[in-house]
Amino acid sequence: MYDFSHAVSPATPPSIAPYPAGVGGEDAVAGPVTVYNAGAEIYAEGDRSGALYRLVYGVVRVYRLLADGRRQICAFHRAGEIFGFEAGAERHFFADAVNPVGLRVLRPGGEVETSRELLNLALNSLERAHDHLLTVGRNDAMGRVAAFLLEMGADRDGEALREIDLPMSRADIGDYLGLTIETVSRVLTRLKSARVIRLASTRHLEILRRDVLEDMTA
Amino acid sequence: MYDFSHAVSPATPPSIAPYPAGVGGEDAVAGPVTVYNAGAEIYAEGDRSGALYRLVYGVVRVYRLLADGRRQICAFHRAGEIFGFEAGAERHFFADAVNPVGLRVLRPGGEVETSRELLNLALNSLERAHDHLLTVGRNDAMGRVAAFLLEMGADRDGEALREIDLPMSRADIGDYLGLTIETVSRVLTRLKSARVIRLASTRHLEILRRDVLEDMTA
């Protein structure tokens, strides 16, 4: 089930930088941009899978929900990224908008080239999943938050950013890293006290000592 | 980019069984089986990627090594499984034989069908990675070990097995689950005391109460 009721009709398709070019390349016949409000669901577990999405702006969280309400966020996606890969005919994940989001639905044809590019995209997703597993599996709370900040503190080309906007809540960060919100908060406070970061406000920070963060990630 | 440049052209498009079907089906003109001793390296970080492997028998561990010696095992592969997917031209992982292993090297051609099947295989790997992330991210020690036992206590069709052989060490299990060997050992002892499992020997056990294990996984 796909609820578009909250989706506003696309304003103007913002032009975006070329990158994982290919499927739904920018210059190609780009479909309309669908817009979602913060918190709006993009797809849910049980939905029929198949469609892929290219994020034009905003941040999307992809997650699983457990019977007891616990949540594991698998990934945060940002502008330019493509998400929505699924192994089966049905979705096993939920995806929704962290903040206002605009995206394009990609409708892959059956061409050779497309299939290859899909493979590359899937392999990139796989790599990210493994990186994330490493973060969660082999780091203490400090290391996980450090890894998260470094991830958010780099643009898509890996270029380091000094200022970071965190559109997601502490709860989102906790569910991404396998920590409680209290622990996330305490770690950020410690990093602030140690002058590794500067917290301009709760959702906006500056990295003062990137090297220290990198050392924590191990 | 997925580099097929070194891939040899496929002999005969193998007929494929339904499921993670595919590339290098058993009955097709299968290449020679390469044999590895326990502990032998199949590939290493930095090796050129591209080749895929189909495991004929034995268990393979795929892992990452950190600068300080910590290790994160991403997956254990068993007979029938295909592994070796990588996003770049170079491998980011190590793979070696847990016990004596036999495998076939798969050489994908560039055909449409092949590329599609590769995509399916990659998506299955992705799904497994996400399952593993969930295990490690949202479970305590008991839950992780329970999930591990259920994983090892099922054959490739998901059929439940009562008796389990664990070819891997406690250290392997710990590095797979993000736990220390002591914790793994203690949890197994607790499960034994609670008569959830029976430990015939350190590497061989029997699941007495599968339902209890399932409840722990949440």
Added chain:
DNA sequence: CGACTACTTGAAAAGAGTCAATTCACGTGG
């Protein structure tokens, strides 16, 4: 039989979680 490695067990310490109380930030309405 002896040496080596894997595994188990125990006690103490560290880390993260839980519960609870504030504090903060922001949007709403007076």
Added chain:
DNA sequence: CCACGTGAATTGACTCTTTTCAAGTAGTCG
């Protein structure tokens, strides 16, 4: 424009789990 209410974030005190460090035991291979 300010007061208030709501949800988010922080902080504190305490508990519980897991790690760490240290023996000790069991298996295995020569």
